[in-house]
Amino acid sequence: MSTTICKRSLFFILGYFLLTAFSVSAQQADAENCNLCHGLALFGIATPSDGLRSFEVTSEAYKHSTHRNVICRDCHTDINAFPHPEEVKKVECSKACHISKPFALTGYSHVQQAEAHAISAHGSNPEYSDEKNAAHPDCKYCHSNSFRNEIKDEVLEKSSQHCLRCHEGEGLAGVILHVSSHSGHRTAEASVKVVKLCSSCHADQSRMKQFDVNLTQVAGYERQFHGKALKRGLDEVANCMDCHRNHLILPADDPNSSINRNNIQQTCSSNGSCHTNATAKFAVAAIHSEPTTQNNPIIFFVEWGFIILTAGTMALLFAHILLDFGRWVGDTWMRRKEK
């Protein structure tokens, strides 16, 4: 009895703490009063080169945004004077900002993610030209600057479901930590959006042609069960990131890649709700590519076998039906003529 009371009051205190913590930091985020100007409706400039540029940051939207706890100058580091300099650098996500991780009290930054991205297939490659490297997605390509996107409660709820897929074993404490830390920044996207985001480059021939990347991967995914079931709303199937990771995306021939021959079995079975105890044989099944006579002759010929079998059978059956029907029409016509 006393333990339940104890637990309940613990939750109450925890909840109260979270509530106050967020409301305080939300106020702190505009401690430097940027919204005095930037909160004005239609605040912006018109230049001959860029056209209209909006600098409006609605305070209501900002309060509900991913970065609501971060003061503006944590990211816009070179805006130190008023009036602001004409040319400012673009925001870099790996810069350390002045908020701390919930429950950890350590400084927070996206350095870890940026470092993983740098060595991933999406990072800069010294052998590539600048132009080619610029075609790689940077942080902001995938994490669109979302200060105008409000985080709604139902989105949070759905996202925490997504967390539970991996963190089932870590208990409630782990979940609370996870959800509370994620509620501070952008939460896991719905799988459909992940596929859409990755497809925006990987299904685009003009963007992919300079890289040695198989263009059939997106179409191949959509032909397989994961892709089809996802389109029908089955959220638990694997999206791109579930197998390829989020930041440390590496090509299959890299020994550290999650889809390397030696790691793929682990990848298939790693998520609690995915293919638990996946065997090595299970993991080699091609889940993507469009079968050709070269890369997957067995499936290629099975598919064609079925096409020929179906078309051939239907042609014969149709012919039989049409002839049968023709005889009936002829008979009926002759009977009428006799009358």
Added chain:
Amino acid sequence: MSQDYTRFSVNQRLQHIFMFVPFIILVLTGFPIKFPESQFWSVVMSAAGGIDKARVIHRFAAGIMILDFSFHILYVFYNLIKKRPSLSEMHLLPTKRDGQNIIQNLKYFLFLSDERPRFHKFSYIEKFDYWAVFWGMFIMAGSGLVLWFPVQVSTFLPGIVIQIAYVAHSDEAMLALLAIIIWHFYNVHFNPRIWPANKVWFKGTLTEEEMEYEHPLELEEIKAKKETL
């Protein structure tokens, strides 16, 4: 005096019902995943309660269909052992006469002959239906079970089997659906001589006139047997 002739026993009629009811459910819960962008199948999918429920329903219906088919196999073996029929009494087996019947029927269709082929208990049309389901059951149930338990299957079979099962399940489903809608439905519903439906699957009997038209050889044999009694 015209009399009715039993064509299908209650047991056989129930086997048919326990085959086609799951078949319809399997089509309705499976095809929305085969065609994930089709608006038509979206309506069906939401009627089935979304993909989560549809997957459970699909497997339940599959279980019933597999049980029905297994029962049929046992039923066939039981009858083979009990009645010990001669080859000519196993009416569902394809014979040389089916070939002759096909040629005769084609002649009839093309007005080259006014004589319809005289069928025994099962015409080649019905035999095709039967064996198509037979083949289809092995492909669909086999591949379906592989897809239901892919990890377990991969402990004793190579991974390519899962991929083959995925293709086969989807494509054979299409073949089966087309065969039913085009061939079976024409022969038992849409054929203007039959329209709107051949009710033998429900009643189990044919009238003497129907027997005379559809199964004259069988009728002859029945009558000959009666006379010898």
